[in-house]
Ligand SMILES: Nc1ncnc2c1ncn2[C@@H]1O[C@H](COP(=O)(O)OP(=O)(O)O)[C@@H](O)[C@H]1O
């Protein structure tokens with residue numbers, strides 16, 4: 556350990572998001588694992604109304620599983636402006652994982668864990684992410700998106716029929732800008748599709764409609780900025796019809812198998828696809844890339860498809876991202892160290908970019 560003063564690590568959690576509670580569980584796990592000799596830790600909880608509070612640390616409480624948002628209200632700028640600070644936004648979903656918080660942190664000029672504004676925003680919006688993956692010829696389920704204004708147009712029903720014709724009767728419908736399976740549902744045919752769209756529109760103005768694929772769900776942890784490392788590959792076996800909210804956060808509901816049993820060729824394709832998606836979507840620091848794998852798919856190029864990428868994946872006790880590293884021999888505490896180092900590296904690199912104009916003329 557360097558003899559210099561410890562890094563001031565601000566752990567942000569909660570937030571104005573439907574994934575507020577999950578974030579409190581993720582943060583609990585981070586705060587419990589972080590090396591207190593290396594970091595001077597400040598837990599900052601963000602209430603649903605946006606108030607920032609300096610929270611008491613209840614990680615020593617044996618019965619607790621989530622950080623409580625208590626303590627005095629603080630001015631965000633005062634927290635972020637203190638010297639030697641690195642921020643770990645342990646925030647999921649809108650207002651945390653979508654580039655908005657990253658924008659604030661960029662403006663303040665504080666190093667932070669994870670992807671920048673663009674990578675966060677593009678990855679959070681499933682329609683944008685799919686557009687970018689498509690442009691990079693990365694395989695994914697066939698999809699369409701619709702916007703709220705289209706629902707009231709006279710040809711909307713015809714449009715739904717056309718989507719069913721194109722993508723098939725069995726469909727997945729999701730809000731573009733969410734996570735944790737919130738607002739996600741399965742629809743069979745045009746009538747169910749319509750109510751599934753109405754449900755998803757409660758969460759966002761843009762809705763994704765996808766062909767339902769028959770495939771295993773494979774997740775892989777990626778770490779790095781320029782040079783990337785991959786954790787052990789995980790497979791989730793949903794207990795329900797699909798991997799829903801309950802499955803994701805109630806222990807013992809879904810099965811998580813690490814390492815996933817895959818043929819060498821498929822495993823190589825999973826790794827290659829995950830790296831391609833991470834780079835295409837401009838992820839940095841960390842991300843979990845979720846894929847659909849069907850080794851028997853008649854089209855070889857569709858045996859491994861990307862479902863989505865999460866730039867601030869869950870860090871709960873049963874979340875795949877930290878488990879995947881643990882299996883690969885990286886403890887939670889080492890993982891946090893690596894993430895903070897990557898945040899500092901990225902900050903240094905970005906700070907080195909010229910902000911003045913370099914003259915290309917020879918004006919002597
Ligand atoms: N096209 C699809 N085919 C089959 N299952 C799907 C499809 N899209 C989503 N699912 C199921 O729904 C779950 C949640 O969808 P996902 O797109 O990952 O949303 P979220 O961002 O909320 O996690 C997936 O983990 C999977 O079980």
Ligand SMILES: [Mg+2]
Nearest residue numbers: 735736845863
């Ligand atoms: Mg998902």
